[in-house]
Amino acid sequence: MRVAVPLCCAGSRDRAWIELDMAALGHNVRALQSLLPPGCQLMPAVKANAYGHGAIPITQELLRLGIRWFCVASVAEGIELRRRAIPGQILILGYTHPDQFPLLRRYRLTQAVVDAAYARQLNAYGKKLKVHVKIDTGMRRLGERADHLEALRQIFRCENLVVEGTFTHFCADETTSPADAAFTAAQAQAFYDTVAALEAEGFSCGKKHLLASYGLINYPQYAEDMVRIGIALYGVLSSRDPDLHCPIRLQPVLALKCRVASVRDLHDGEAAGYGLEYVAQGPRRLAALAIGYADGLPRALSCGVGRVLIHGQPAPVVGRICMDQTLVDVTGIPEVQGGDVAVVIGKDEDLEISAYDLAEQSGTITNEILSRLGRRLERIVV
Numbered sequence: 616m617r618v619a620v621p622l623c624c625a626g627s628r629d630r631a632w633i634e635l636d637m638a639a640l641g642h643n644v645r646a647l648q649s650l651l652p653p654g655c656q657l658m659p660a661v662k663a664n665a666y667g668h669g670a671i672p673i674t675q676e677l678l679r680l681g682i683r684w685f686c687v688a689s690v691a692e693g694i695e696l697r698r699r700a701i702p703g704q705i706l707i708l709g710y711t712h713p714d715q716f717p718l719l720r721r722y723r724l725t726q727a728v729v730d731a732a733y734a735r736q737l738n739a740y741g742k743k744l745k746v747h748v749k750i751d752t753g754m755r756r757l758g759e760r761a762d763h764l765e766a767l768r769q770i771f772r773c774e775n776l777v778v779e780g781t782f783t784h785f786c787a788d789e790t791t792s793p794a795d796a797a798f799t800a801a802q803a804q805a806f807y808d809t810v811a812a813l814e815a816e817g818f819s820c821g822k823k824h825l826l827a828s829y830g831l832i833n834y835p836q837y838a839e840d841m842v843r844i845g846i847a848l849y850g851v852l853s854s855r856d857p858d859l860h861c862p863i864r865l866q867p868v869l870a871l872k873c874r875v876a877s878v879r880d881l882h883d884g885e886a887a888g889y890g891l892e893y894v895a896q897g898p899r900r901l902a903a904l905a906i907g908y909a910d911g912l913p914r915a916l917s918c919g920v921g922r923v924l925i926h927g928q929p930a931p932v933v934g935r936i937c938m939d940q941t942l943v944d945v946t947g948i949p950e951v952q953g954g955d956v957a958v959v960i961g962k963d964e965d966l967e968i969s970a971y972d973l974a975e976q977s978g979t980i981t982n983e984i985l986s987r988l989g990r991r992l993e994r995i996v997v
């Protein structure tokens with residue numbers, strides 16, 4: 616269900632919150648679908664709490680948009696969706712402990728087969744389980760190697776495994792450089808050759824999927840039955856890359872905001888925060904924000920690296936970011952008072968701070984910035 620919340624009062628009940636723009640999500644879904652060949656469908660990755668956005672509200676909106684396949688990282692993530700009455704198919708991409716195999720049947724979850732030994736464990740459970748077989752074509756992480764054809768045959772022969780899909784994962788698809796393009800092509804060929812060999816022997820490989828976000832943008836020729844769309848769904852890519860020729864325009868879905876808890880004056884030479892890292896150079900005015908690293912604000916933004924927007928103006932972070940609080944300098948914004956809104960990610964009048972900005976300042980990628988946003992942040996649909 617969509618809940619309309621006026622922007623002027625959004626988050627008024629909480630100290631810090633996330634605003635979700637479902638119109639942007641719908642735009643991204645339609646833009647990404649425009650890249651798909653006929654018969655191919657999106658299988659959104661809603662793992663890690665939908666990359667920090669909130670798995671339940673995001674998945675509910677995706678259902679409204681006609682999406683019926685989802686992928687998660689763990690059985691717990693799949694159960695969370697089922698307990699909130701999310702229908703459709705849910706694929707668990709990661710490892711599930713054998714003690715939790717009964718949960719796969721109870722909650723109608725599809726399990727990835729991470730190698731032949733794991734297939735034997737799944738089969739030994741003794742009851743039918745729906746699975747997708749992962750083929751390792753170069754990532755060297757999960758999946759049975761493409762050149763282990765006999766081991767793959769053994770997986771398909773497991774009487775209790777209902778194989779509904781076969782997939783691989785590209786590891787060099789973020790660019791189209793000659794080296795990366797060659798490696799990606801080799802991965803794709805290894806997958807196609809292996810699947811062809813299995814199908815020639817009478818095994819049904821089910822739905823096939825090779826691509827995630829960057830794969831769809833850079834190598835759409837390898838789109839088969841489904842695309843495991845991840846970071847692009849949420850309106851950003853992992854990093855800003857001027858050499859990336861993205862054929863569609865994405866819109867960020869998430870904004871992160873918090874309240875000013877308190878405002879105080881510092882005299883020249885006074886220190887503030889843990890370790891007395893910040894020392895006022897002349898009279899200064901500081902605001903304490905009700906957000907910290909326990910909410911997912913990277914501690915790497917401390918001591919002037921990061922900033923927020925208040926009343927449409929930048930306010931730099933001063934001192935060390937704390938677990939629940941962050942100090943910013945509002946000397947140049949005299950009207951700031953307790954209860955005001957600070958924008959951590961998003962737009963405020965003519966200025967914007969993006970997930971790219973936080974990622975670059977923290978030395979990481981947007982995937983990490985977004986997926987680590989804390990669960991105690993209220994998620995509000997606007």
